[in-house]
Amino acid sequence: MRATETYIRTTELALALASTYMTAVTLFQTSLYAKFKPLLLRILSYMEPLLGGLSNYLSYFDLSLLVLVIVLSLLFWRRGDEAGFGRLFSLNMLMYFPSVIDFSMFNWINLILLYDPAPRVSPLWVFGVGVLLQVTYIALRYTVRFRRIREELIGRGAEVEDLDNVSKGQMAYLALLMAGTVAVLTVIYYATPFVRDLLRFEVAELPYPHIVIGVACTILIAVATVIYLRGQSSKTQPAAEREEETPPLEPEQPDNQHE
Amino acid sequence: MLTRDLIELVMTSFVFLIMGMFLGNLIIIILGLFPIVFIAISLLISQPEEVEIRRSGEDLKVWVGEQVGDTLTVSVRSGIGLVTVGDRLPKSFSLEEGTNFKVFWKGMRDIESALSYKATCAKRGLFEIESVAYETRHPLEVTQNRLDGYPAPRTYIVQPKPLFVRRIRERKALTRVPMPMEARIKFGIPTTDFLEIRDYMSGDSYRMINWKATARLMSASPHPLQVNEYEREGKKMVWIFLDCASHMALGTTVKNTLEYAIQAALGLTHFYLSRECRVGLCIYDYDAYRWEGTFQRTHPLPDLAPALASLEKMDEPIPTDEAKAEIHVAKPQIGSRIIFPDIGRRQQLKIMREMLNVDIRYSAESLKEAIHSCRGHIIGTRPLFVIITMIEAAKTEGLFEGIRELHKYTGKRRYMGILRYRNPSIIIFNVRGYSVVAQSEEEKMAAELLEFHNNPVYASLRRLGATVVNWNPLTQSFAQSLLKQRA
Numbered sequence: 136m137r138a139t140e141t142y143i144r145t146t147e148l149a150l151a152l153a154s155t156y157m158t159a160v161t162l163f164q165t166s167l168y169a170k171f172k173p174l175l176l177r178i179l180s181y182m183e184p185l186l187g188g189l190s191n192y193l194s195y196f197d198l199s200l201l202v203l204v205i206v207l208s209l210l211f212w213r214r215g216d217e218a219g220f221g222r223l224f225s226l227n228m229l230m231y232f233p234s235v236i237d238f239s240m241f242n243w244i245n246l247i248l249l250y251d252p253a254p255r256v257s258p259l260w261v262f263g264v265g266v267l268l269q270v271t272y273i274a275l276r277y278t279v280r281f282r283r284i285r286e287e288l289i290g291r292g293a294e295v296e297d298l299d300n301v302s303k304g305q306m307a308y309l310a311l312l313m314a315g316t317v318a319v320l321t322v323i324y325y326a327t328p329f330v331r332d333l334l335r336f337e338v339a340e341l342p343y344p345h346i347v348i349g350v351a352c353t354i355l356i357a358v359a360t361v362i363y364l365r366g367q368s369s370k371t372q373p374a375a376e377r378e379e380e381t382p383p384l385e386p387e388q389p390d391n392q393h394e
Numbered sequence: 395m396l397t398r399d400l401i402e403l404v405m406t407s408f409v410f411l412i413m414g415m416f417l418g419n420l421i422i423i424i425l426g427l428f429p430i431v432f433i434a435i436s437l438l439i440s441q442p443e444e445v446e447i448r449r450s451g452e453d454l455k456v457w458v459g460e461q462v463g464d465t466l467t468v469s470v471r472s473g474i475g476l477v478t479v480g481d482r483l484p485k486s487f488s489l490e491e492g493t494n495f496k497v498f499w500k501g502m503r504d505i506e507s508a509l510s511y512k513a514t515c516a517k518r519g520l521f522e523i524e525s526v527a528y529e530t531r532h533p534l535e536v537t538q539n540r541l542d543g544y545p546a547p548r549t550y551i552v553q554p555k556p557l558f559v560r561r562i563r564e565r566k567a568l569t570r571v572p573m574p575m576e577a578r579i580k581f582g583i584p585t586t587d588f589l590e591i592r593d594y595m596s597g598d599s600y601r602m603i604n605w606k607a608t609a610r611l612m613s614a615s616p617h618p619l620q621v622n623e624y625e626r627e628g629k630k631m632v633w634i635f636l637d638c639a640s641h642m643a644l645g646t647t648v649k650n651t652l653e654y655a656i657q658a659a660l661g662l663t664h665f666y667l668s669r670e671c672r673v674g675l676c677i678y679d680y681d682a683y684r685w686e687g688t689f690q691r692t693h694p695l696p697d698l699a700p701a702l703a704s705l706e707k708m709d710e711p712i713p714t715d716e717a718k719a720e721i722h723v724a725k726p727q728i729g730s731r732i733i734f735p736d737i738g739r740r741q742q743l744k745i746m747r748e749m750l751n752v753d754i755r756y757s758a759e760s761l762k763e764a765i766h767s768c769r770g771h772i773i774g775t776r777p778l779f780v781i782i783t784m785i786e787a788a789k790t791e792g793l794f795e796g797i798r799e800l801h802k803y804t805g806k807r808r809y810m811g812i813l814r815y816r817n818p819s820i821i822i823f824n825v826r827g828y829s830v831v832a833q834s835e836e837e838k839m840a841a842e843l844l845e846f847h848n849n850p851v852y853a854s855l856r857r858l859g860a861t862v863v864n865w866n867p868l869t870q871s872f873a874q875s876l877l878k879q880r881a
Contacts, residue, residue, distance in 0.1 A: 240418025262421050269428040273403070277534055280399075284535075288478070293497040301476055304499035308474065308533045316432045324424050349415040356411065360404060360430055364437075 139299040140282065143306065147278050148212050151223055154271040155208035157264045158230040159201050164255040167233035167244065172196070204230065215282075220275040227268050234261045262324055270313050281305045400536050403429040433536065441532040442473035442500045447544040449526070455551040458518050461490060462550055465510035466526060470500045476531040479509065484550075486517035486648060500530075516648040518554035518656065520750050523547065554653070554749055556660030557872035587625035594619035629672045631735050631777035634659050635764060635796075638756040639680035641784055644827040651827035654867040655782045656749050658823055661872050662780055663745050667737065674735035675745050676768055677752060680783055682760035683792030731757040732768050735777075761796025765803070772803045778819040784827040785862075787847040790854075793822075797858050820860040824848075829866040 211223040237254040410426025451464035480495040492511035525543030602621040611617040636659050642652035666673045804818035828841035852862045865875035
């Protein structure tokens with residue numbers, strides 16, 4: 136494996152481990168986990184005859200769980216495909232969800248199981264971990280693609296030095312894009328309280344419940360996004376038309392010819 | 395058009411937004427905006443738009459097996475992303491040095507880069523490269539890749555190498571092959587070489603009357619005067635018939651039976667032209683005898699004039715141009731592939747140019763039809779016919795019919811008032827295609843066996859007066875194959 140591929144894989148590993156570690160640590164500090172952990176420990180204590188000497192290590196439950204999820208994360212990374220990273224994202228979201236519940240206006244779990252939400256992490260922490268999750272999810276999607284493009288171009292006869300340049304450029308572009316997106320989101324996060332204060336009185340006078348307004352806003356965002364994407368699509372349309380006119384690449388090439 | 399990946403990200407975003415609304419959680423709602431903001435920023439920066447490609451080599455005329463080279467300079471401006479440039483070479487070109495495909499990363503700055511390559515032309519032909527294909531991609535492939543071609547024309551003429559027979563070192567070798575018997579043409583100045591005795595015709599000089607022969611014939615029965623006919627001054631003529639049927643494709647794309655046959659044809663062309671012969675070329679299809687024959691009408695056309703005379707005129711007369719156009723449409727797409735006999739270097743170039751285009755099923759005429767098509771140039775002459783083909787014992791009907799047709803046009807001769815037959819000079823140059831394609835020992839044995847099956851066919855052909863020259867291009871040189879036919 137070349138240095139550039141190793142670099143991509145290492146970046147993937149770092150992101151996978153960092154996101155899993157951060158979500159696991161966040162999970163251990165949520166009130167839902169604090170509520171369920173004694174229950175779990177009690178169940179495990181009933182299984183003492185089965186566990187034997189292992190029952191002495193129940194105090195290391197958090198650490199065991201952390202090691203378990205890290206190992207799972209490693210396994211998903213080792214697979215290195217989109218499905219593996221999709222599972223990693225699901226695992227991370229599963230661990231992240233209790234912390235989100237702690238800061239939700241409607242705690243649906245509280246309706247089933249009564250507990251006092253007393254998280255030991257701040258909303259900014261939860262937001263930061265959420266951003267890390269999104270960064271991991273999107274970055275891993277694209278690093279998989281970058282590797283696939285590499286393989287495709289190698290198959291077409293591209294020189295490895297050129298491909299290294301391409302991969303470095305793609306990684307740099309992705310990093311810049313991620314940084315830009317995180318910056319925009321951070322601005323939105325910090326601007327939200329001010330906007331909320333400004334809108335509170337206006338929204339309060341509306342004769343509709345907030346859920347209706349929320350749904351309407353979501354639809355508006357959806358429509359705006361679709362219109363924006365269609366606008367971008369129409370810009371690239373002539374190219375697509377030209378593509379139809381261009382004859383497909385000939386598959387039958389002599390062995391030593393490229394492309 | 396946007397990619398599926400983009401739609402997936404948008405869907406993720408909406409799932410987050412709806413989940414945030416459901417839970418009343420601002421963090422989730424803001425996180426839901428992440429993919430949308432990400433896509434929006436990525437779409438703001440488009441993929442590379444302006445690609446310019448310059449070619450710095452030149453059009454070339456080369457021999458098969460020689461190398462050609464080219465250098466392309468690529469300039470990319472505006473946008474960010476991946477650019478691939480590929481100069482699509484003809485299928486028979488083999489890349490030797492450099493690369494004809496290159497990948498660039500277009501960052502913030504404009505780039506200019508070059509790619510160069512050298513390729514070996516393995517097969518004859520006229521190759522025209524119209525444009526250089528390029529592809530631009532968005533760095534994240536959120537939009538469709540743009541596939542286009544930049545016009546950068548280049549022409550390569552790859553000429554087949556003739557197999558020259560200039561010097562035969564084996565001095566004792568006496569070969570029946572390969573000169574024409576006579577230099578006989580219909581018109582021209584009579585020489586002193588006696589040709590035949592024939593009946594007197596109006597316009598013949600009295601000095602040409604052979605009184606002895608006339609007296610001998612008239613003593614037996616009333617008979618016209620007999621005159622001596624002398625050879626007309628002219629060039630010896632050679633007709634080369636090249637088979638382009640599908641069985642000639644045996645072998646690889648580059649080295650197949652047809653390629654060897656073409657080399658042999660060019661070698662023979664060069665040989666005879668350099669010996670002051672007139673050489674003609676005719677390309678035919680060995681298998682076409684199965685569907686041959688519009689030229690020989692077995693039944694006369696029915697006379698429709700009396701029947702049509704009573705009909706009223708229904709349509710306006712068709713203008714001449716339109717009528718011609720209709721006739722043109724009705725003609726078969728593949729016609730005769732004949733180059734009429736001529737001498738000199740010009741003829742050699744003409745045949746060489748034709749050979750660039752010859753391919754499998756290049757002609758749709760059978761041997762018989764081809765001979766019929768050029769009969770005007772055969773009748774009255776005694777050319778040497780060289781039929782270059784691959785003999786197959788399973789289907790020889792077309793070949794035999796063709797040879798009979800040659801006998802019909804050149805075999806007759808009147809001597810002393812009696813119609814006599816003599817064999818035309820025919821060489822069947824058999825390229826042993828099965829040997830060309832055989833790789834392993836077993837395959838070579840199988841090829842030998844198949845060749846063995848041809849022996850009765852060779853005997854039949856020899857009985858018809860033809861000389862059969864067998865050539866295995868992998869084990870014999872062209873000259874060796876000719877030398878084997880000793881008198």
